Amino acid sequence: MTAIRPDTAFVRSRRFISAAGEFLAAVAIIGGGCILTGLASSL
Numbered sequence: 001m002t003a004i005r006p007d008t009a010f011v012r013s014r015r016f017i018s019a020a021g022e023f024l025a026a027v028a029i030i031g032g033g034c035i036l037t038g039l040a041s042s043l
Helices: 009-042
Strands: none
């Protein structure tokens, strides 16, 4: 069974914020990895 969520503006904005948060976290992880790799290769 799938839970039916009400598709209101409030629910949609919360879903968008969580998606944006996941995207920012992914960018931070990837960016941090690139910076660490750059620092390690320059040492």
